[in-house]
Amino acid sequence: MLSDNARAALFMLVSMAGFVVNDTFVKLAADHISPPQIMAVRGVVASLLLFLLAWRMGALRPLAMAMKPRLLVRTIADITATLSYITALSHMPIANASAIFQALPLTVTLGAALFLGEPVGWRRWAAIAVGFVGVLVIVRPGTDGFTIYSLAVLASVAASAVRDLTTRRMDPKVPSLFIAMITAIAVSLLGWLLIPLAGGWRPMPALTLVHLSCAAASIAVGYIFIVQAMRIGDMGFVAPFRYAVLVFALILGLVVFGDLPSPLTLLGAAIVVASGLYTLYRERVRGVAAPIKTQVH
Template sequence: MPRLQGNGLGIALMILATASFTLNDSFLKLATEEVPPFQALAMRGLGSTILGLPLLFALGFGRHTGRMFEKRVSVRNGLELVCAMFSVVGLALVPLADLTALGQTSPLLLLLGAAVIFRERLSPIQIALIILAFIGALMVAQPGGSNFSPYVLLGLAAAATVAVRDLIGRGIPAEIPGLVIAVGAGAITTVGAGIAALLFDRLTMPSLPTVLFTLGSGAFLVAGHVLLLAAYRAASMSAVAPFLYMATVWALLAGMLIFGSVPNWLALLGIAVIVVSGIAVVALERWPKKANVPLELSP
């Protein structure tokens, strides 16, 4: 049996990463059925830290623990906290598949941000696909519809935060292990979400199942971060980025199997539009640049 390497390994790691993140969200959503959102998030952060620290030392990465407080790592993980706060409130109030689909606009926002901030060039086709993806996001959110919830827009806020997070995270030196970054994210989340819970939540004594849900969420969150960073380091960005959209597939399956929720036909069509647009944008990044007529966006 051939051994996976290069892009093949990166793709496999990305698929596993998206599955881990979906399981993390599913367990966290189950926890929010009993405890308030920020309390659930703080419990998950504590769980991921408790589970991650012994693993970090067991794998021989203990000497790198101080690097989780380096400036770039701390900023990246601070943005992870902001994203998690947007997401946990959304998870408590809207279907998992809808929130995940809106979150899948992050690669498109990242590309658009690079064009505006760093003056990278986009072709007219890429710009059209980005606009099409936002139309898909509106089809999922359905503002003005009978089933519209303003909380679904938290998915877009989380996507924008993820885009900035990843832009900063890609500059983190490769010698810092992914597990160190993931444990650092858990520690920052514990503190930040804990403060938010004290300020805004009515704290609730969790049952054993809820504690286990948050521990499971924390474990899959750590696994997702480690796998995601490993995927980006094992293969080219253009090879693995399209497989970020597997998260939408996993979220649809989790929504149906765990929560019994199925998006309506317009939301399903919007999800498909977002996925196809995103894959097409990334595919165009791999196309020879001379094949496109460049257009530079000015801030």
């Protein structure tokens, strides 16, 4: 029998794999349709899957609850994060986007200190600073490797941090599945609204529809297993396994797209991950109850 922590770590690995598989299928679909159309179609499938799960597990709540201020802010932030990330992913390698996105835990820690008044000692401030140096190594502003899509990933990180900090202040009685379902519905609706502004509806080959269906199933798996990991494991033990997403992204990026990140990108990713791991370590040493529960996408 596996311990709770071992099971939670396994669930976290499955969750990270689900998110990267989603990214892979989204990137494949992006060759044929626009990011808003991806959001719209993937969102329909994901919303249906999450609705069925929420219904089966008794997590459905009145839709009017979606208009509560904190849930509304969280939904808007998640929509912004999704649109920014999918737009970037359409134009850059998966591993590069994932490497930049690993700054999210550091950004959330920074936001918690600045806006929620949570204590952060000088060691964690130093780790945050070093982590953002790692981001600069990956992005390399002022060089040929720097593009607007690098900024889009950073915008996604900022929006995700707002989402996660808002989640931290939400009523714990609101089921996670209900929150995920509301977010999926909102993302899909925005996608449908933005399609006319992105060149209109584009005919989808059957294979693209398969890709989007697989993406929706994969991201649903990611959300389900990350919730399970958070509920049964010690977050100080489980959270570092989140960085497995970068390993999965490197493997799938190379196998599916033939993308091999540059040495500087790998160095920057290593700096970001090391800084994040040290931050988690300091939280555990200081006896912080649990790291902020962040999502990936």
